[in-house]
Amino acid sequence: MYSNLKISDKPQSYYNKILEKDFWNKFEKKLNIENICFDKKLMFTKKVVNENTQKLQNYGYFHYKNPNFFSPINLMSQTLKRINDMNLPPVFGFVYDEFWYIQYQIEDLLNGILGKNYKQLPDFWAWFITKGKSGWAPHRDKGSKSLFSNNKPKSVTVWIPLSKATPENSCMYILPANKDKYYNKEKQVNSSNDFPGKIEDFKALPADPGDLLIWTQEVYHWGSSSDLDHTECPRVSIAFEFQRADIPPFRDFLLEPNVLPTFEERLVLISMQILQYINMYKFERDLGFWAYNYIERYKKLNKL
Numbered sequence: 001m002y003s004n005l006k007i008s009d010k011p012q013s014y015y016n017k018i019l020e021k022d023f024w025n026k027f028e029k030k031l032n033i034e035n036i037c038f039d040k041k042l043m044f045t046k047k048v049v050n051e052n053t054q055k056l057q058n059y060g061y062f063h064y065k066n067p068n069f070f071s072p073i074n075l076m077s078q079t080l081k082r083i084n085d086m087n088l089p090p091v092f093g094f095v096y097d098e099f100w101y102i103q104y105q106i107e108d109l110l111n112g113i114l115g116k117n118y119k120q121l122p123d124f125w126a127w128f129i130t131k132g133k134s135g136w137a138p139h140r141d142k143g144s145k146s147l148f149s150n151n152k153p154k155s156v157t158v159w160i161p162l163s164k165a166t167p168e169n170s171c172m173y174i175l176p177a178n179k180d181k182y183y184n185k186e187k188q189v190n191s192s193n194d195f196p197g198k199i200e201d202f203k204a205l206p207a208d209p210g211d212l213l214i215w216t217q218e219v220y221h222w223g224s225s226s227d228l229d230h231t232e233c234p235r236v237s238i239a240f241e242f243q244r245a246d247i248p249p250f251r252d253f254l255l256e257p258n259v260l261p262t263f264e265e266r267l268v269l270i271s272m273q274i275l276q277y278i279n280m281y282k283f284e285r286d287l288g289f290w291a292y293n294y295i296e297r298y299k300k301l302n303k304l
């Protein structure tokens with residue numbers, strides 16, 4: 001299963017410690033685990049919700065600057081750096097409450113976009129992009145199945161930079177829906193080399209820490225490569241996915257966005273993300289085994 005992956009030189013005890021809540025509590029004492037109440041939300045006026053919902057329908061994305069999250073953005077960013085320094089994927093940041101709480105704060109905005117009782121998909125990720133590295137290559141997230149015929153989204157991706165994101169250190173690039181010749185249309189079978197728009201229509205989306213970008217899951221986008229010699233910090237960001245409640249689920253289970261998962265549930269969800277992207281990132285083989293075994297053990301213990 002993981003025969004093409006690098007063999008780890010870490011002892012088994014290394015992987016045992018990341019199972020322990022106590023390890024993570026000590027790793028960053030200022031962040032919380034199973035401690036935070038979801039009690040503060042950002043206020044969005046009806047006008048703002050309507051305008052941005054319309055932008056999603058017309059252009060496939062919007063960039064909301066400085067929503068003022070009740071979150072320690074810089075500490076979250078530094079924590080992902082320290083996790084990356086341990087040679088673990090930054091997605092382990094999701095052991096901390098703060099990485100779940102941040103999405104809850106835009107509930108009113110997502111209610112407007114996806115309707116009441118929208119759900120969180122069990123898909124999320126964290127990026128720590130160092131000099132010379134790139135974000136993900138050009139792609140569409142779920143494609144046209146994530147849109148109604150009038151281009152209203154059934155699901156969206158929420159992307160939050162925790163550092164500055166610029167063309168120098170890597171930022172998102174997007175082809176607006178109204179410039180995309182295949183948007184919400186059937187794609188050519190071999191369209192991977194067929195760019196769906198004109199080069200001059202692609203937009204760079206430089207962003208500040210704590211900004212909010214939301215796009216439909218059909219919009220064509222990528223994370224650019226960072227310069228080898230830039231003087232910015234590494235680009236750090238996190239992403240979540242959400243869907244309407246009144247359509248069939250896109251995954252075999254969905255999460256309630258206003259419920260904080262337990263520590264064990266977080267490790268299962270983190271393990272799922274690691275397995276999902278293991279070949280893309282060429283993680284160490286032992287990390288793959290750890291993730292696989294953690295999910296199996298959880299299923300056995302909980303009779304799933």
Ligand SMILES: [Fe+2]
Nearest residue numbers: 139140141221
């Ligand atoms: Fe994407």
